[in-house]
Amino acid sequence: MEQEQYKNLEQQITPPTPYMKNALIAFFVGGIICTIGHAITYFYIIFFDFTEKTVGNPTVSTMIFLSMLLTGFGLYKKLGQFAGAGSAVPVTGFGNAVISAAIEHRTEGVVLGIGGNIFKLAGSVILFGVASAFFVALIKLILVTIGVVQW
Amino acid sequence: MIFIDFLLAFVIGGFICLIGQLIMDFGKLTPGHTLSILVVAGAILSGLGLYQPLIDLAGAGATIPITSFGHSLTQGAIAEAQKHGWVGVLTGMFEVTSSGISAAIVFGFIAAFIFKPKGKAN
Secondary structure, three states, X not given: OOHHXXXXXXXXXXXXXXXXXXXXXXXXXXHHHHHHHHHHHHHHHHHOOOXXXXXXXXXXXXXXXXXXXXHHOOHHHHHHHHHOHHHHOEHHHHHHHHHHHHXXXXXXXXXXXXXXXXXXXXXXXXXXXXXXXXXXXHHHHHHHHOOOOOO | OHHHHHXXXXXXXXXXXXXXXXXXXXXXXXXXXXXXXXHHHHHHHHHOOOHHHHHHHHOHHHHOEOHHHHHHHHHHHHHHHHHHOHHHHHHOOOOOOHHHHHHHHHHHHHHHHHOOOOOOOO
């Protein structure tokens, strides 16, 4: 079969992506996860002496703990198949990527298995986060130094 | 009012996830690519001073999505750069955002000993 024919055939067979439906599901699931996070925010402000500025860190940690439970029992994978970006974009998705990699590679040993693979899926997020933060801060420092913008 | 507060978290958080889904579907990208794009977007918005107002407005609606990871890395680097200049850009990076990564590592390590694998990429 010619390559073009194959491409046409592939396009005919592949079901069209339900853009609208996917986007709505991502919106609702992502929104609900953030609402749960917001409730945890209030919990830490009311019962512990965190302020609105500092409450981000304990909230994120708690969400990742919940993500560990869901990942361990195989529920986060099911949520991900249903919700797509709705469960991948919140920090629970980052936690899921790290934790599932750790569980998955446990059998290959603690050092080479867990240690070597724990950032297999989430590594790119850390890489691009750190690299982009470095360049953004550097550009800002240069701009401030030459007097274009203020801090 | 507390209801409006939660509604804002829901709408803003959901909206960021919606953007992620659109990038994924229209760009035919993997979740890994999509999350990387969002993190970079968060860092850039942060540098422009646009992400902090979003957090002030939506609370967890802006701190839970992965874009906030780029934001807090950038804020850490900028805060230290303010104090120490060039060196601070490197040293300040994880000043603000230690918790996401450390929690993921600690809980991942513990989970690896508690839970059994359930097939590829749980």
